Amino acid sequence: MDFELRLLEQETEQLIAKIDADRRATPDPFEAATLIMPYLGAHLRDGKAQVGFWAPEIDENNVASGQVFMEVFRPLTALDLSQPQQSAQFGRQRVPLRILGDFAFGVIDGLQAGSRDVIGDFYHLVYQMGEQWYSVPDYLANSIPFGAFAPAEFYDVDTMQANRADRDHFRNLDFDPSHRRGGVDRVAAPTNILQIHVRYASPEGTVAGLTRIYQTIADKIKAGEALSPAEQNYIGYDSVQLMPIEPIIEYEDDQYFWSQTPDQHSEGDVLNMQLRKPDMTNWGYDVIMSASSAVNPALLASGRPDEMIDLIATLHNFPGKPIKVLLDIVYGHIDNQGLPLLNKHFFAGANMYGQNVNFKHPVTRAILLEMMRRKHNYGVDGIRVDGAQDFKNYDPRYDEMIHDDDYLHLMNDVTLEVAGQVYRPWMIFEDGRPWPQPDWELASTYREVTKQMPNVWQWGPLTFAHNTPFLFTFWMMKWWRVREMAEFGREWITGCANHDTLRRGSQTPIEARVNAYLGENLREIFSNGYDNVAAKLFDYAMMPGVPMDFINASMHAPWGFIRNTDDRYGVKVVSEEARFSEWLMSDAVYDDPTQFQRLKGFGFKTLRSLQNFMEVLDHAVQATRYDLSAIVRILNSNVTPHFAVDGLDVPTLKRIARAWMDDVHEFCNVAHYWDDVEPELADFKMRVRQFRQERGWLMDNLRDGDYLDYLHPTAGTVLYYGLRCSPDNSEQVLFAANMEGEPVTITPLELPIPNLERVGWHPTLIAPGVEAPGAGTPIILRDSQGVVFARRS
Secondary structure, three states: OOOOOEEOHHHHHHHHHHHHHHHHOOOOHHHHHHHHHHHOEEEEEOOEEEEEEEOOHHHHOOOOHHHEEEEEEEEOOOOOOOOOEEEEEEEEEEEEOEEEOOEEEEEEEOOOOEOOOOOOOEEEEEEEEOOEEEEEOOOOOOOOOOOOOOOEEOEOHHHHHHOOOOHHHHHOOOEOHHHOEOOEOEEOOOOOEEEEOHHHOOOOOOHHHHHHHHHHHHHHHHHOOOOOHHHHOOOOOOEEEEOOOOOEOOOOOOOOOEEEOOOOOOOOOEEEEEEEOOOOOEOOOOEOOOOOOOOOHHHOOOOOOHHHHHHHHHHHOOOOOOOEEEEEEOOOOEOHHHOOOOOHHHEEEEEOOEEEEOOOOHHHHHHHHHHHHHHHOOOOOEEEEOOHHHOEEEEOOOOEEEEOHHHHHHHHOOOEEEOOEEEEOEEEEOOOOOOOOOOHHHHOOOOOOOOOOOOOEEEOOOOOOOOOOOEOOHHHHOHHHHHHHHHHOOOEEEOOOOHHHHHHHOOOOOOOOEOHHHOOOHHHHHHHHHOOHHHHHHHHHHOOOEEEEEHHHHOOOOOOOOEOOOOOOHHHHHHOOOOHHHHHOOHHHHHOOOOOHHHHHOOOOOHHHHHHHHHHHHHHHHHHOOOHHHHHHHHHHHOHHHOOOOOOOHHHHHHHHHHHHHHHHHHOOHHHHHHHOOHHHHHHHHHHHHHHHOOHHHHOOOOOOOEEEEOOOOOOEEEEEEEEEOOOOOEEEEEEEEEEEOOEEEOHHHOOOOOOOOOOOEEEEEOOOOOOOOOOOOEEEOOOOEEEEEEEO
């Protein structure tokens, strides 16, 4: 080996003395932990590595101070992080660390930092007990090319930030002056949002792939070239919300991304390693928390964190107007895979998702906030906090879990610093408390957080979880929520299409009251329910708040619960998706030779054979309470004649479940559906978004002079109609839409709206297929059609 690492004793002692003095300056354990956080992780400082780990295991196990090291792996052969698999040699050295309570620190000379063009050294903490070695990861890692269970990469973050191409964006951030506090400004709310899962938004399924799409669109706009209908679906938004990019759960069946030949752990070893590029798929919300400060390596084509900076800069530099970038974070629960990776102080007992987070522990409380700050220092403009209703602590006085709203306040107060600009991001909290209480749909106010923090937005009632606009009476049954939206929906995210609603929708029994007006088959009905012209007009031209669309819904691409790493519960997860094949697949789709190749390899040659299997599997899982051996016996007795699997056993059943997830993962990529996007519909939706962008006042709640109602009696049609007036009364907007039901003929000026002006109305947004020469003429509106007229004073 040709590298030498050295602990700089004097500088390390100086570092520890400073940290110790800082933490002793306050008697509050959380404040003390907060002061330690900037020193955790691995930082390049003046050419040296400053490292810090939280490792309470050392003190709890009485590990001798001389038995704690930073174990470093240096690549001795060239690595290509884009390759699916490779063999490589690494040199290994251990550098002693110094202990301060539950923490270990060191200033180390000789560590190689990674960059866009250089792969850095890999590292973790190790300690020895007897003959056994144990490892502790860097919970605040910046780069994890081989996943959260492998050593992290030492990375030069400062150079990455210095080279970003959107520094001007931060000098000109769009702030909301009403939310400036403590001398720090907060980013203003966007007009609308496009929700995107990076894995499914481009053919490559990577951050670089999504960057390429937006750069291509930007180049076309600059050159004055026409956009394709699919490209139109990506723009017209002034913000893009990326679904979670945190590290997710990995394979449970010994498919490691970083594995080495067994050895004696002697210093100076040369190790032969087998490396695999992380390729797990997940809908995004099954997180293990460790290294949440880094980007999920499965999303990075190059394996370089710079890829994320490139995407953000491309969006910030978008021609005409910057596109804000919002990230979706999952801190309310930890998957069970986190149990062997994190120390015990992260956990507060099991829950429906895996493990509760121990928000009471001062270091856990502080380290999650530091993860959040470091991740969002990539340069984001806003943050969505997933499942804020899950941030709870056990209170023995009441023998129940109590919402930790103080922690939500701390998250809301996190400040970022990018390109010299200190700011607070725009904040969204998804909070449907008292969900999952049985009466949550009735009891949820969706305002528990906004009442406490005036700068915050929440997911509104037509956005949260269980909304099925493809079923009859949906828009009638939700009228009470619609009235709430009109009254105080300014701080709500609106729209029925998102990752949760589509997933829940595809689990709906097909025997439900399906709105047959929406299409000729179940897939059309489902797609047109979530990408609905009338609902778009309602959200964008009538309702307050911030409308959000979901790229899969906009492309009429399928979406479901995707997780291919779960060996223990994978079969159960697939059984819960039994109705997906009925709602979102068809014989023509299944017969496509490029689709569902893995499932066909198991003998499911027809869609019907697959649906039959899925139906019996669903019932068997429920009947046996997930006894895999019993499930196999049931399947062998009921399904085997319909497909070519002889003597189905538990391992084969697990492989079928994995094949389902991998095939559905590919099936849900929106690139498959680009050519099917209807030009007239894409153009219309683009004009709807532009209409909202030009009228920022529509974000505000309905006020005196505004009006909203539905036509009484319904007589087979739910017709919403209303009037919005600009604050200065310079413009009025007249809206009417057939939200569901039989065709209806209306004359907009004859709708029972008090004090409706009779002249000056111009057709502004007319749904495809509607003839509407004027507001004073009869107009036929079929299901999902609507019109918007505008007049200026």
